[in-house]
Amino acid sequence: MENGMIPMSAVDFQITFNGPFRVSTGYARAGLDAAIDIENPLPNTSLKGVMRATATQLLGEESAVVKQVFGSVEHEAPWRWGHATPGGSGWHTPKPAARVAIDADTHTAAPDMLGISEQTSAAHAFFTVTQRYPLDENALRAHRLALAVAGQATRSLGANRRRGLGWVTITCTNVSLDRAAIDEFLTLRSA
Numbered sequence: 001m002e003n004g005m006i007p008m009s010a011v012d013f014q015i016t017f018n019g020p021f022r023v024s025t026g027y028a029r030a031g032l033d034a035a036i037d038i039e040n041p042l043p044n045t046s047l048k049g050v051m052r053a054t055a056t057q058l059l060g061e062e063s064a065v066v067k068q069v070f071g072s073v074e075h076e077a078p079w080r081w082g083h084a085t086p087g088g089s090g091w092h093t094p095k096p097a098a099r100v101a102i103d104a105d106t107h108t109a110a111p112d113m114l115g116i117s118e119q120t121s122a123a124h125a126f127f128t129v130t131q132r133y134p135l136d137e138n139a140l141r142a143h144r145l146a147l148a149v150a151g152q153a154t155r156s157l158g159a160n161r162r163r164g165l166g167w168v169t170i171t172c173t174n175v176s177l178d179r180a181a182i183d184e185f186l187t188l189r190s191a
Contacts, residue, residue: 008131009140011147012173015042015084015126020095020119021158021166032096034117034159041091041120042084042157047127050157051081055150058189065188069143079147080132084125094118099160119165142188148175149185 022036023046029035037043052070059066071077101113129147131140151170158166175181 011129013127013151014171016169017121018167020121022119023158033115036118044081044083048081050154051150054154069146078133080130082128084127086122087124092121094120145185148172
């Protein structure tokens with residue numbers, strides 16, 4: 001330990017998929033209005049975004065800890081998110097799914113509003129959030145705790161989360177979240 005700094009750290013997660021998900025590329029593909037990236041269907045940017053949203057929901061819009069962990073206009077994030085890597089048999093073959101827009105007045109399918117999108121899944125996937133630069137011991141503990149809780153509190157990811165897609169269970173595999181840790185996390189609301 002030099003100058004009060006401790007070695008670089010990582011926070012590891014396992015995702016259990018409770019159904020299919022879709023993180024669209026933003027581009028159409030033949031026969032699809034919303035396609036996924038077959039090589040990387042769950043990118044690091046999506047994981048960081050849902051974890052940040054969960055942390056903000058738990059700690060508040062103006063939380064200094066959220067800004068310190070996930071970055072802000074003033075400060076670059078000291079953590080780097082990895083892409084999700086599937087376990088076992090890999091990502092399932094993407095399947096098309098239809099969605100329709102509902103007319104607010106008639107409560108029926110709106111004309112010309114059929115969309116075809118891709119979705120995929122896996123049994124499990126793994127990702128790691130890796131420390132990019134040194135932090136003092138207190139900041140590192142708070143950051144690791146915020147990352148672990150935000151990950152485990154995230155229940156869905158990708159598009160159409162409120163319509164049944166993307167339901168997940170995320171488990172932090174190397175940060176213990178016992179009652180004392182949760183109580184400590186709750187003190188970060190005022191930090």
